[in-house]
Every structure is written in structure tokens, then in C-alpha cells.
Amino acid sequence: MPLIIIIVSLIALKYFEIGAFFTNMSWWWIAGLMAIAFIWFEFLERMFGLDKRKAHEELEKIKKERVKKTFDKNNRPGR
CATH class of the missing domain: 1.10.287 (Helix Hairpins)
Structure with a gap:
């Protein structure tokens, strides 16, 4: 760029x-x-392979955020 x-x-x-x-x-x-x-x-x-590396990094970031959100939802007190 x-x-x-x-x-x-x-x-x-x-x-x-x-x-x-x-x-x-x-x-x-x-x-x-x-x-x-x-x-x-x-x-x-x-x-x-730089074009695919960028795409994989973005997908990995989305995956980690989704996992974090799921575990935060399930580990709330009162459940």
C-alpha cells in the first residue's frame, strides 16, 4: 500500500x-x-502467500472474538 x-x-x-x-x-x-x-x-x-496470510489472520481474529464472546456469555454469574 x-x-x-x-x-x-x-x-x-x-x-x-x-x-x-x-x-x-x-x-x-x-x-x-x-x-x-x-x-x-x-x-x-x-x-x-501474503494474500492468503492476511485472509487467514482476519479469519483467526474473528474466530477468537467469537470464542471469547461465547465463553463470556456462558460464564456469567447467576447461570
């Missing part, structure tokens, strides 16, 4: 020609970063 934020920021700075550095910077640098982001999100993230 930080890579996407950097790309969008660079596009805005280049398009609006803010600062001498960004005015003179080639669009190819931004296109190169876009290509790197595409390769990362389409191939490398899947290859390393």
Missing part, C-alpha cells in the same frame, strides 16, 4: 509541476514504479 501512495503522490507532483525536481523528472520513473507495483501485487504476493 505505501508503494501505491508513493505512485499517486508522484503522479500528482509531476502533473501539477510542483518543484523543479518533479518538473524535470521523466514519466518513465513513475511508469517503472507502476510496473513494479503490478508485478508485486499480481505475482510476488501470491508466490509468497
